[in-house]
Amino acid sequence: EMNKRTSRLPPGPPGLPLLGNILQLPSQFLYRKLSAWSDRYGPIYTIWMGSQPYLVLGSAAVSADVLDRMSAVTSDRPPMIKPRVFFFKDMILMLQDRTLTWRAQRRSIHASLNIHAATRYNAMQAQEAAYLALGLLQHPEKPFRRQLHRFAASVIFRAVYGGDTIQLLEIDPTKRIEELTEEGMHAVMPQNSVVDIVPFLKPLIQRVKWFRKQADDWFGEMDQEAKRRYDKALPTDVNFLLNLCSKYGITKHQAMWMTMALFMAGQETSDTALCIFGLAMLHHPEAVSTAQRQLDAVCGDRPPTFEDREKLPFVDAIVKETLRWRPGVPLSLPHRASEEFEYRGYVIPAGTVILDNVWSQTRDPAVYKHPESFDPTRFLDDSGTLLPATADTHLDQLGFGHGRRVCAGRDFALNTLFIACAYMLWAFRFEWPVDEEGKEIVCGVDEFQDTSVTVSPREFGVVLKPRKEGLEETLLAAVKG
Numbered sequence: 162e163m164n165k166r167t168s169r170l171p172p173g174p175p176g177l178p179l180l181g182n183i184l185q186l187p188s189q190f191l192y193r194k195l196s197a198w199s200d201r202y203g204p205i206y207t208i209w210m211g212s213q214p215y216l217v218l219g220s221a222a223v224s225a226d227v228l229d230r231m232s233a234v235t236s237d238r239p240p241m242i243k244p245r246v247f248f249f250k251d252m253i254l255m256l257q258d259r260t261l262t263w264r265a266q267r268r269s270i271h272a273s274l275n276i277h278a279a280t281r282y283n284a285m286q287a288q289e290a291a292y293l294a295l296g297l298l299q300h301p302e303k304p305f306r307r308q309l310h311r312f313a314a315s316v317i318f319r320a321v322y323g324g325d326t327i328q329l330l331e332i333d334p335t336k337r338i339e340e341l342t343e344e345g346m347h348a349v350m351p352q353n354s355v356v357d358i359v360p361f362l363k364p365l366i367q368r369v370k371w372f373r374k375q376a377d378d379w380f381g382e383m384d385q386e387a388k389r390r391y392d393k394a395l396p397t398d399v400n401f402l403l404n405l406c407s408k409y410g411i412t413k414h415q416a417m418w419m420t421m422a423l424f425m426a427g428q429e430t431s432d433t434a435l436c437i438f439g440l441a442m443l444h445h446p447e448a449v450s451t452a453q454r455q456l457d458a459v460c461g462d463r464p465p466t467f468e469d470r471e472k473l474p475f476v477d478a479i480v481k482e483t484l485r486w487r488p489g490v491p492l493s494l495p496h497r498a499s500e501e502f503e504y505r506g507y508v509i510p511a512g513t514v515i516l517d518n519v520w521s522q523t524r525d526p527a528v529y530k531h532p533e534s535f536d537p538t539r540f541l542d543d544s545g546t547l548l549p550a551t552a553d554t555h556l557d558q559l560g561f562g563h564g565r566r567v568c569a570g571r572d573f574a575l576n577t578l579f580i581a582c583a584y585m586l587w588a589f590r591f592e593w594p595v596d597e598e599g600k601e602i603v604c605g606v607d608e609f610q611d612t613s614v615t616v617s618p619r620e621f622g623v624v625l626k627p628r629k630e631g632l633e634e635t636l637l638a639a640v641k642g
């Protein structure tokens with residue numbers, strides 16, 4: 162299908178005959194290797210997985226050209242046979258091509274999560290942020306990450322299915338979905354899927370019973386879980402998305418999977434971003450104190466609200482910088498060219514997989530000076546007001562991907578992060594735990610773990626000290642609403 166003679170793909174690292182660059186790719190932190198190659202081969206280059214070309218986009222400008230301006234032909238997903246066909250049976254919108262089903266789902270999600278509609282979730286998000294702070298105050302013995310995880314799960318679960326806050330000390334009803342998600346998502350990255358590197362194996366593998374059985378069992382369980390959750394949800398003010406499905410011609414089976422997809426896409430990503438926020442705050446006390454001065458001036462002894470947001474640009478700048486400094490989804494999700502296209506004199510054949518390396522884009526020194534330093538003031542003018550966004554960066558939010566596939570939950574996620582970070586900064590001082598000799602137990606800024614789609618800091622401890630009189634009562638009142 163691929164005509165190597167007529168295509169003129171941009172050059173990249175030389176590989177081996179037949180295998181291409183496969184053996185040069187690390188099984189973890191692929192984005193780091195791809196970023197190092199960007200330094201050498203430029204912001205657009207090609208790597209080969211066998212006979213399959215992968216175009217790697219390493220600068221914000223190139224990504225805006227290829228994935229935004231040419232989105233009409235660069236917005237499909239790779240075949241990803243193992244996860245997409247074997248596991249998800251093409252029911253999950255993140256991995257679908259731009260079919261009519263995909264379009265209908267994006268439309269209904271947009272109707273409920275666009276920047277205006279997303280404000281309908283604000284009261285719930287603020288209540289959840291208060292409950293997060295309360296949990297951190299009352300249960301310092303529960304790991305920080307565990308509590309962020311509960312928060313992120315509860316916010317997205319309630320937005321999708323309605324219902325009450327997931328309690329910190331009770332059984333987490335989302336646990337099963339998460340276990341299944343982890344198993345399924347592991348298959349997404351090309352290194353984990355032999356079929357996708359050597360597609361001619363597909364028919365053979367499809368006949369291998371045990372392999373199909375694993376995927377079929379997984380699908381069966383996920384399908385049941387999706388149905389159970391969907392049937393339990395009562396359309397309410399909070400999860401009004403459910404009301405929209407029939408309007409957009411989405412069948413029940415599709416709606417079941419769409420709601421599940423939203424949970425999968427929204428939970429771990431938000432939790433990861435908050436964990437990175439924690440790490441950044443521990444390393445940057447000066448950012449913490451600037452934010453706290455602003456919060457104290459605006460809110461005093463009452464907790465922050467969404468109405469305060471205009472007056473809290475430093476908190477928004479911290480959220481932006483957190484997502485830029487260590488993007489939790491460093492390679493976004495892969496796109497695929499649906500048609501041949503030309504760019505900068507190159508000819509990219511249909512079927513080329515496009516890797517959106519947001520990790521290199523967010524540390525492009527032409528766009529962000531001193532990209533390795535965590536500096537929220539880069540987004541603010543001298544008076545502390547948010548600056549207009551940098552061109553070609555999706556409002557300085559490269560971490561949410563590009564083009565027609567750009568994250569469908571971006572504004573919702575930014576609201577979740579804003580209120581959670583505002584609450585934590587308002588309520589607590591951030592300190593490292595200390596060992597018996599009084600020495601701080603620090604987690605370095607690069608001590609990350611790779612969980613295939615997301616990357617996040619390894620587990621670390623944080624001591625949160627209350628900085629307000631009567632904090633517990635204030636938070637209890639905020640939780641009650």
Ligand code: HEM
Pocket residue numbers: 254255256267274317422423424426427428430431434489490493494495496517560561562563564565566567568569570571573574
């Ligand atoms: C900090 C939090 C989040 C980050 C960093 C993030 C990042 C991303 C990225 C990088 C993509 C791929 C974009 C592309 O292919 O170009 C994506 C897709 C998506 N995200 Fe998010 N996301 C976050 C939160 C959420 C939330 C809260 C939701 C739902 C409420 C959500 C729903 C989706 C969906 C449905 C897609 C698939 C879009 C498609 O394939 O058409 N995300 N996200």
